[in-house]
Amino acid sequence: MEQENLNETNLPTEGALNNKLAEETNNVVENEVVADAETDNIEETDVQQVESDNYIKYNRAELLSKLNQLINNNPVETIVNATEEIKAAFYKKYRADYQAARDAFMEQEGAVIENFKFIDENQEDTFKELYSQYKQKKAEHNRKIEAEKAENLKNKLEVIEEIKALVNKDEAIGKIFQDFHNLQNRWKEIGEVPASETKNVWAAYNYVVDQFYEYAKINKELRDLDLKENLKAKIELCEKAEELILEESVTKAFRALQDLHAKWRNVGPVPNEQKEDTWNRFKAATAIINKKHQEFFDNQKDQQVKNLEQKTTLCERLEEIINTELTKPKEWEEKSDDVLKIQELWRTIGYAPKKENSKIYQRFKNDCDLFFAKKREFFKDIKAEQKSNIQQKVELCEKAESLKDSTDWKKTSEELIALQKQWKTIGQTPHKQAEQLWKRFREACDTFFNAKEAHFASVDGDQEKNLQLKQELIEKVKNFEKTADNKENLRQLTEIQKEWTKIGHVPLSKKDDIQKEFRDAINAQFATMKLEAGEREKANFRNKIESWSGAQAKGKIYSERSKIAQQIRELENEITLYENNMGFFAKSANSESLIKDINRKIDRAKNRLAELYDKMRMLDEIE
DSSP, X not given: OOOOOGGGGTOOOHHHHHHHHHHHHOOEEEETTEEEEOOOOOOOSSOOOOOOOOGGGSOXXXXXXXXXXXXXXXXXXXXXXXXXXXXXHHHHHHHHHHHHHHHHXXXXXXXXXXXXXXXXXXXXXXXXXXXXXXXXXXXXXXXXXXXXXXXHHHHHHHHHHHXXXXXXXXXXXXXXXXXHHHHHHHHHHSOOOOHHHHHHHHHHHHHHHHHHHHHHOOOHHHHHHHHHHHHHHHHHHHHHHHHHTTOSOHHHHHHHHHHHXXXXXXXXXXXXXXXXXXXXXXXXXXXXXXHHXXXXXXXXXXXXXXXXXXXXXXXXXXXXXXXXXXXXXXXXXXXXXXXXXXXXXXXXXXXXXXXXXXXXXXXXXXXXHHHHHHHHHHHHHTHHHHHHHHHXXXXXXXXXXXXXXXXXXXXXXXXXXXXXXXXXXXXOOOHHHHHHHHHHHHHHHHHHHHHHHHHHHHTHHHHHHHHHHHHHHHHHHHTOOOOSOHHHHHHHHHHHHHHHHXXXXXXXXXXXXXXXXXXXXXXXHHHTSOOOHHHHHHHHHHHHHHTOOSTTHHHHHHHHHHHHHHHXXXXXXXXXXHHHHHHHHHTSTTOHHHHHHHHHHHHHHHHHHHHHHHHHHHHHHHO
């Protein structure tokens, strides 16, 4: 009986290897901002997985349908890879849809991120429910596997006991040997046992087999045949181990190797002269696969160190943002975008070393929680301000609604435009109220301006008539036949100017041209008339102010009125001063010439005052 002890090759036991592999390859699924560690992986060796698909091409609803079909139509151990691929695709789509909805929301007027709600039609809840079903089936499958292993242990212990009992049987050696072979076959057919019992149960099995061979003193021919079959089986295992060296997936090759080691232990001894060579061949292939496996995880550990450095940098960036003083909502929104981008970067980085992974994640999670807690506190403080803004906008709505039916087009237009400007100065309000109030305010303004537009559309015909009347007056001025009496000529031309002023609006596109043509015609007539300086000045003044029109006319009239009023006050003060001085000069000798001079000045001032009052009257007529 050959005495092979796998532990002498410094190979870990199957259980230890499985534990190491599970420990180093366990995936942590990050959901939203936090990670949800999953360690209930299905234990399988070469379970045939459901054929994968390019799941990223499907939308979320289609992914839910795919997942539902997988769970309900396939054994759970065959859908592990496909389920995880669907999960990754679903949350990638979910994050993209969330970001798109959030961006669209923030483009709206008065949007506040705190009011954003992502409506996904309960798709994430449906996914979580389906994924929970999958996890329950996984857990049930694993419990079943463990129960089977426990049953296998019980059956193998029974085989050991039965082999023990063979040495006490009083039967022909051929019959006993046949029973021994039957028990060996039973042993091989029994599946794996719990990892913690593997070493002990194999040690017990090898011991009773050795004891049987020593006791039975089996026929050499039968023994040689048995050894030859065992040799053939172990050579096949060597060949399979050597094929695994070429396997691209290091972890797949490593798992398959554990299965080969289990089968090796099931095979009995080989001829002594080939025992060492066979074992060395199998051990050499094992060493190569183990080395590749170790290098794979060494590289993974190096990457995990780099991942830790990157995640530490992200935490430091977060903490820098947290320590920045933010005093405006816009600043908070900008920094919120920065934090969300940092979270996206975090999700793209792999896992840190096991000892540090939980610590660095907890640091990142605490930083995120602290930032958003500070943000909530800030926006809580501005709710009172938003309440005041709501009240101010309600008042503007009420004012606009009180004006919406007015027909005083000019005054009401100015008042509504002023309200609109005031609306823009009011700060933000919660999005829901902002939209409702803006709609109410806009409807009131639109009601008035639509009515105004309809009104002026109806007077377009009148404007054409006015244009025709003004064209007739221009022809009248051009064809005016002057007499020798300039005062009469001036009076008639002044009446034509007054008539021009009384005619209403003309089409806007014709206004400037028709006004210039009239002014030029009047000026041409004045130029050929011999008028006194005062009369010419009044005529020119009337011609000037009648050319004013449009939105700036009111301002020009106001400015001109103010200037003339100032001149009137100065002249009145001047006349009063002259009249007061007259009393002093009347009592003095040789004052006659001085009094005459003052009287002339008073007369000139009064004439000038009369001209200014005439200008005031002309301004009143124009206005």
